[in-house]
Amino acid sequence: MTAITNPEPARPSLQRTLANALIITRREVRDSFRDWRIIVPIIILTFFFPFLAQNVAASFSNFLEGFGAQIIGERTIPFLLMIVGFFPISISLVIALETFVGEKERRSLEPLLSTPLSNTELYIGKTLAAMIPPLLASFGGMVVYLLTLLGGELAWRPPAMLIVQIFILTIVQALVMVTGAVVVSSQTTSTRAANLLASFIIIPMALIINGESVIMFLAPDANSPNGIGALWAIAAGMMLVVLLLLRMGNAIFNREELLGRMIDQISLSGTLRKMGRYILATDEAGTPPRNLLDWYRRGIGLSLSRLRVPLFLSAAVFAAAFGVGMFVGTLPELRLPLPSATLFEAALTNLRQDNSVINNLFGSYLGSNIQRAYFTSVFTDSLRVLALGVILSTFSFGVAAFIVMPFTYVIAGYVLMQFLLAGYGTELFLTAFVPHNIVKIPVAILATAALFRLGAVVTRPPRSHTLGHAWIVAFGDMVKVSLGVVIPGLFVAALLEVTLTPWLLLNLLS
Amino acid sequence: MIETENLTKVFDDFLAVDRVTLRVNPGEVLAVLGPNGAGKTTTVRMLTSILAPTSGRAVVAGFDVVKQPEQVRAHVGVLTEQHGLYERMKGLEYLDFFGEVYRVPKQTRRERATNLMKRFGLEDAMHRRVGDYSKGMKQKLALVRALLHNPPVLLLDEPTSAMDPLSAKQVRDAIIELQRDERTFLITTHNLAEAQQLANQIAIIRHGRIIALGTFDELAQQFGGETIVEMRVDGTLNGAAKDFADLITVVDQTEDALYFRTPSPRQTNPDVLARAVGLGLRVVTLSQKKQSLEDIYLQVVKEDETHDRHHQP
Structure with missing residues (x-):
């Protein structure tokens, strides 16, 4: 030898x-x-x-x-x-x-x-x-x-x-x-x-x-x-x-x-148990919370700490979406043929002088069944978008997460640009946009981050995790922030959108 | 050298290896024994940097298995439980491929492969397809593959399980020769006689945990209990066993032999012999019955099972 x-x-x-x-x-x-x-x-x-x-x-x-x-x-x-x-x-x-x-x-x-x-x-x-x-x-x-x-x-x-x-x-x-x-x-x-x-x-x-x-x-x-x-x-x-x-x-x-990986068999009950464990987890070891407050404090805190990078990316994408919307709005072939600023101001002045139109419009809306139906529609639409995001994100390695929710803000940017180019100023836009979006935008950024991670985690699971385990942890985080923050946030945003925003518009216009 | 400290591996919720701590010095052979599924293969895989430990640490050939996995694998020769050969390749071609992977220079790997194949009696099979090899030949080829890059540490999973007695002896001789060459061996085996013959240290592993570790003598002392002595007479005992009751504990007897247990043969045996002579028995031999590793292994596992039963919730 x-x-x-x-x-x-x-x-x-x-x-x-x-x-x-x-x-x-x-x-x-x-x-x-x-x-x-x-x-x-x-x-x-x-x-x-x-x-x-x-x-x-x-x-x-x-x-x-x-x-x-x-x-x-x-x-x-x-x-x-x-x-x-x-x-x-x-x-x-x-x-x-x-x-x-x-x-x-x-x-x-x-x-x-x-x-x-x-x-x-x-x-x-x-x-x-x-x-x-x-x-x-x-x-x-x-x-x-x-x-x-x-x-x-x-x-x-x-x-x-x-x-x-x-x-x-x-x-x-x-x-x-x-x-x-x-x-x-x-x-x-x-x-x-x-x-x-x-x-x-x-x-x-x-x-x-x-x-x-x-x-x-x-x-x-x-x-x-x-x-x-x-x-x-x-x-x-x-x-x-x-x-x-x-x-x-x-x-x-x-x-x-x-x-x-030793076996191909999927244990559905085991997987569900594991998902439940990571939805409740308050630390990396999966320790369950002592109570609801503990779950909010440590459980969601843990998920948010894992979502740091996606949150940063998500915020950047939302800002970019708004910017893209504004840029698209400047393209001559895509500009809306809005009335001139003079006509707009005149119309506003007329509305303010004759409150009856606005009062009738909002009077028949505020507190009515239409408002309640509108609330249901806004909230369920938000939930549908969230559900769609889960599915699309999972099958697109997270790419769809950056399209589903941020797309709305492309439209918002585009509308703002039309208002600016027509010389309407920002007052009307901000009144109609800001009140409920103060809640909705952070919530949407968080949801997008969680959805992105859900899809993207399979492309590079953490070193110590198997692919399946990494996905289940990401899924747990997504459900956790959805139940704890996103869905309540969307509820509040929908509530503001159908109550506070119209009321502020009423005050602005009348 | 192999050194581990609280090496642990958990697969999801299954604890495969539980805080294994051991040390094998250069020139030593550690035999790891244990039932199937005890965690032997997982331990070997961690020592080869194929699986990452969940916790604990291990250093193999001077390299950390987590921080320097490629260096670890470059300095370890592994014989896996399933030999997993490429059956469409020829023997020498197969070794040449692995030699290249281990970055052994072309000329060296050719020479080494040829020499090792000759050493293990595979010279006639060098240019034959591996698929045509017998089971024992495949095992020898896999062993040659493990030795090809001249590793200082060898991890061998059942190195002679499929071999005929002659081939198995060739492999054991090779291990002894390599041991003299300061190689470190970790061998997992169910062949207790082989383990007893080759190993400087023996580890018995169960449910991922080392339940006994030491030299054969240490284990025999720890788990073998009192010495059993055989007294063989010329003729028959004729029920003489009862006449020794005050001196010894008789554990078994045949027509011409008496087996007794004693905590101190040095003190007891002369008295027993004197009594036998006094009774007119013609004593032919009075010898200590040698304990086998099998006795010790079974005793260790039995004790651990009893311990488990008593500590089950």
């Missing part, structure tokens, strides 16, 4: 990360190419399917030409190019599930996790390995298809940018599937469970492909040298999803998450 020696010193960080990741990639790719279950579909889809697609395209074009509908045939050609590219990359999902969960199931992951490779190196290495063979097959298939089209009876000359777009979309779709598969893999211990969960990836992808095909048929800029605008938007949107999934994957592809 040889004497103890230390391994050679580590290479510089970035170089080392890539070099180590590529060790994994090389092995995995070699392994994939030894698996006939991967090789056979790749060969068929690369070398035979494009010919089939070309025949379909030619037959379809010829058939439609007989009815004078060549345009449909022509627009089928790029769609088929995308399909020729998509079929092989769908294998990337299979490879990704295989390399991540398959290894876990065969227990070959643990020796790899026992090596000095970092989580990021393993993640990059395996992600590349899942993407490279299918992407090569995909590009190969598309090139074969294009060559058969260029040299075949159709002699198709596609817009170059459309080809570029299809290649980009293919890469982005592969990235979405692989990065999504990593997330799925980390939450399962068997390929069976992973394959079931993979429908959460493949179904949205199929819908996107459907959407892209419709766009290719119907887009008014289908022959533009700059490509189809809507496809660029889809590619950009999917890239954003990829970035979020990459961030999430890198955060949850860790040894703790991979080996700490």
Whole structure:
């Protein structure tokens, strides 16, 4: 036996990360190419399917030409190019599930996790390995298809940018599937469970492909040298999803998450119990409160301390939303055709001189059933927005939280700008806006922060928490601040909006 | 060296490892024994920096498992419970891959892999697909993988469980040789004879907690109770056991042997021998019955179970 020696010193960080990741990639790719279950579909889809697609395209074009509908045939050609590219990359999902969960199931992951490779190196290495063979097959298939089209009876000359777009979309779709598969893999211990969960990836992808095909048929800029605008938007949107999934994957592809999770079964009662515990928790250990006051003081205090950064972001987004609204309001094409300031002042003077109009208007409103109904409507609308925010935020990694509630304030900013540009001053706007928003804005900022954290926490759970645990803690915080602060706050704001605000307006106008 | 202090791991609400404190010096072997699910694998995973401790600390090969996980893994060789080999790769190719991951220079890893494969009788299987290996060969290959980067600390989970007696002896010999080379070993095993043969220290773990720790002699002294002595005679005892009642506590007897318990053999045995001679018995041997690790292990677990029963709410 040889004497103890230390391994050679580590290479510089970035170089080392890539070099180590590529060790994994090389092995995995070699392994994939030894698996006939991967090789056979790749060969068929690369070398035979494009010919089939070309025949379909030619037959379809010829058939439609007989009815004078060549345009449909022509627009089928790029769609088929995308399909020729998509079929092989769908294998990337299979490879990704295989390399991540398959290894876990065969227990070959643990020796790899026992090596000095970092989580990021393993993640990059395996992600590349899942993407490279299918992407090569995909590009190969598309090139074969294009060559058969260029040299075949159709002699198709596609817009170059459309080809570029299809290649980009293919890469982005592969990235979405692989990065999504990593997330799925980390939450399962068997390929069976992973394959079931993979429908959460493949179904949205199929819908996107459907959407892209419709766009290719119907887009008014289908022959533009700059490509189809809507496809660029889809590619950009999917890239954003990829970035979020990459961030999430890198955060949850860790040894703790991979080996700490022993079973796939979800214990509903256990999960509910845990949720309840974190809704009541007054400290990190989940200690229940002594009484309601203790829950408010320590429990909500704890949640607020966890929401510090989201609160800051949320406040910035609200301010930005108002600013954006004001900016949009300055755009000439979006300005409202309001009466001039002189007319407005005259109208106000008339209203003040003849109180009967205003008094009748508010007199029939204040204390009436309309006011009560208005209160119910305002409050329940706020609750609906909150509920919508919970759902959308959860499925959008928190992005939707910054749209749902702040959007109202884009409109408010826009209205203020119209008033200012028309020369009405700020008095009317502030009277109608400020009284109830003094309560509503802080509450909305808090709700947005909690909703953002609820969605975003899965993209980077705290180091010591599993993904599920981190989400449950965030959910507990969200419910806690909602029950303790947001909902009572919205109630008070709705009450002010239907009572104090109209009363102040009445006083201003009469 | 391996050193842990109150090492604890909690999975959600399950306490897997409970305040484990131990120290294994260079050149020592610690055998960790315990029933399935006792927390042995979780402890090994924490010592490999695969799982982060919930609390407590551990230093392996001079590196903190939480603060320096990559250095820990670079200096540890691990044989996992499930060997998890890449079955489509060839033996040598498999080792080359892991050698590269451990940043062992190409030439060195080739030489080491070849030598180690020869050392464990795998020279004919170097270029064969791992999937075609027998269970024992796979275990040996996994062990070679653990040794390939020449680590100062080795964590071996059931190192000989799937091996035939000859292969198991090869592995035990290798462990003894590496031990002389100042390597530190932590071995988890159900093979108590092997643990007794190899280990300088033995830890018995149950419900994540170390319930006994020490050398074999220390454990024997602590848990083995009074010494049991065997007196074998030529011929039959003919019910002579009752004649020794005032000297010793007879625990068992056969036709030609008497087993008795004594707190002090040095004082009791000469009296017993004199009495036997006086009774006309022809004593062939008077020997202390050796306790096995199995006896001690069963005793330790039994005592802990009794303790649990008495302390259950």
